[in-house]
Amino acid sequence: MSVSSTTAAVYISRQNFCNGACKNGNVFLTSVSFASKQRRFYIRSSSDGAAETAATEVEDSENYIEVPGGPPSLISALNVERALRGIPITDVDHYGRLGIQRRSSYEEVTVAYKNKVDELLNQGLDEAEVREKMELLKESYTILSSRDERRMYDWSLVRSEKPERYMWPYEVDFTPTAPPPPQEPEDEGPTRLVGYFALAWLVLAVTLSVTLNR
DSSP, X not given: OEEXXXXXXXXXXXXXXXXXXXXXXXOOBSOOEEEEXXXXXXXXXXXXXXXXXXXXXXXXXXXXXXXXXXXOOSOSHHHHHHHXXXXXXXXXXXXHHHTOOTTOOHHHHHHHHHHHHHHHHTTOOOHHHHXXXXXXXXHHHHHHTSHHHHHHHHHHHHHHHOTTSOOXXXXXXXXXXXXXXXXXXXXXXXXXXXXXXXXXXXXXHHHHHHHHHO
């Protein structure tokens, strides 16, 4: 806060000043007037800086574009309770949205998602509609490409289809696993030698037994 200094000027009127012989030979001042300058206060508040900061924040907010996050997780206590009671946790057909079967592998999910994205971009839709449909495809891909999310989703589908039959989540994991690596052929040479050796001992034992019994 800055406050200007205050000054006072003294003005003496000539008419009021005694030029001649004054009474008793004394010179005195009959009238003195003080003209004081009006005080002016200059107050500098921090609100100016706050206003500039607020204006900057408004300008930044106009250039800020909110990027939507990923879809919410299906794994929650509420969804587990709904699945246990045979109630669907969602009415979205994620497999149908990507155009794949329930037993499709993760590689097939990725390929189907890319194909759907390319198909969407080639439809010539406006930006808002493309963004909306892209979010739906992204939601289905995120759920079906995650092992835990997909298992929860499949479990809910099975429980809602057959609520009278209880199944554990791992029992409805229809995702095909990768085939086991081919095993190296077993070397049958040593096994064959051991078999021949045992057969020779058996023949020798039978021969000796017959010879000794004669």
